Amino acid sequence: xxxxxxxxxxxxxSLLPNRGIAQAFPVEIEHIFGVTRIETEPTRVVSLSFIGxxxxxxxxxVPYALRKWYGAFPYGVWPWAQEALGDGTPIVMQGExxxxxxxxxxxxxxxxxxxxxSAREYALLSEIAPTVATAPGSGDYGMTWQQMLLRLxxxxxxxxxAEEIVAGLEQRFAELRQNHPSWQGATGLMVWAGTIxxxxxxxxxxxxxxxxxxxxxxxxxxxxxLNQSYYIVPEEDLAPIDADVLLWLDGGGSVxxxxxxxxxxxxxxxxxxxxxxxxLMLTSALSHSSPLSIEYxxxxxxxxxxxxxxxxxATEVTSSREAGLLARGVTDGH
Numbered sequence: 507x508x509x510x511x512x513x514x515x516x517x518x519x520s521l522l523p524n525r526g527i528a529q530a531f532p533v534e535i536e537h538i539f540g541v542t543r544i545e546t547e548p549t550r551v552v553s554l555s556f557i558g559x560x561x562x563x564x565x566x567x568v569p570y571a572l573r574k575w576y577g578a579f580p581y582g583v584w585p586w587a588q589e590a591l592g593d594g595t596p597i598v599m600q601g602e603x604x605x606x607x608x609x610x611x612x613x614x615x616x617x618x619x620x621x622x623x624s625a626r627e628y629a630l631l632s633e634i635a636p637t638v639a640t641a642p643g644s645g646d647y648g649m650t651w652q653q654m655l656l657r658l659x660x661x662x663x664x665x666x667x668a669e670e671i672v673a674g675l676e677q678r679f680a681e682l683r684q685n686h687p688s689w690q691g692a693t694g695l696m697v698w699a700g701t702i703x704x705x706x707x708x709x710x711x712x713x714x715x716x717x718x719x720x721x722x723x724x725x726x727x728x729x730x731x732l733n734q735s736y737y738i739v740p741e742e743d744l745a746p747i748d749a750d751v752l753l754w755l756d757g758g759g760s761v762x763x764x765x766x767x768x769x770x771x772x773x774x775x776x777x778x779x780x781x782x783x784x785x786l787m788l789t790s791a792l793s794h795s796s797p798l799s800i801e802y803x804x805x806x807x808x809x810x811x812x813x814x815x816x817x818x819x820a821t822e823v824t825s826s827r828e829a830g831l832l833a834r835g836v837t838d839g840h
Contacts (some may be wrong), residue, residue, distance in 0.1 A: 698736075
């Protein structure tokens with residue numbers, strides 16, 4: 507009977523999902539403020555990153571508390587990540603980093619990539635729990651999604667899972683590049699419709715287009731302003747953003763403003779039907795650029811890119827038509 511019981515147990519174990527070899531602790535993670543040592547696998551993670559909870563959820567980690575960025579969804583978690591959240595009920599923080607509130611949570615790990623955390627805040631937070639800030643050399647908001655995920659995987663004991671996710675998404679990007687040769691080396695930009703500012707190759711949104719094979723226009727590529735991630739363009743000169751494909755990112759309410767831009771009708775992107783309107787959901791997915799939101803963004807954006815880049819000005823980009831952007835050659839009141 508004892509042998510039969512052992513055999514049944516072994517069979518049951520063989521049917522469980524393969525989770526790989528458990529990651530060894532302690533681990534050390536380098537960041538802009540030094541090196542953080544994490545002694546054991548954390549169970550009470552506080553995420554101060556505006557987008558970091560998306561990454562944690564993709565790894566199967568429901569944060570004890572998270573910092574909400576924007577949006578009206580439960581717990582600050584957008585639809586693409588709600589399934590991963592499941593029945594989780596994280597504490598929701600918003601606004602500035604509240605040291606006292608975080609101390610009261612008694613976390614065993616604080617993650618602050620993409621949080622704007624200051625050196626003073628780091629010093630105080632690291633007295634509460636091991637704290638991971640942004641990677642050296644990347645700036646507060648300049649890390650790639652791969653960097654962010656792999657570092658969180660290391661910090662939470664899920665390195666193998668992080669590596670699997672990165673490999674899978676990079677394979678999807680590679681296949682898209684291979685299947686769309688006309689995209690390779692073409693100019694492409696994401697531009698915020700509210701203030702007419704282009705996201706550069708230093709921003710997570712600019713990096714997204716690069717992974718599809720697009721490159722910035724020369725003026726944006728050469729930009730070396732104070733905020734290298736965002737290049738503001740005056741309405742009197744839209745030439746710097748006249749790319750082979752132009753994504754207008756809109757958080758809501760900017761369509762009328764775009765239709766009133768007088769010089770927009772002289773842009774090649776407009777005349778050749780290469781504009782893509784990105785509404786709130788797609789804009790937010792691109793702005794989060796987490797593994798979960800990237801899948802959603804690719805599913806939504808790739809068909810629109812194919813319409814914009816087919817070489818036929820008569821092809822309408824579905825999202826632009828549905829949003830009410832004026833058709834090419836049509837003017838207000840006519």
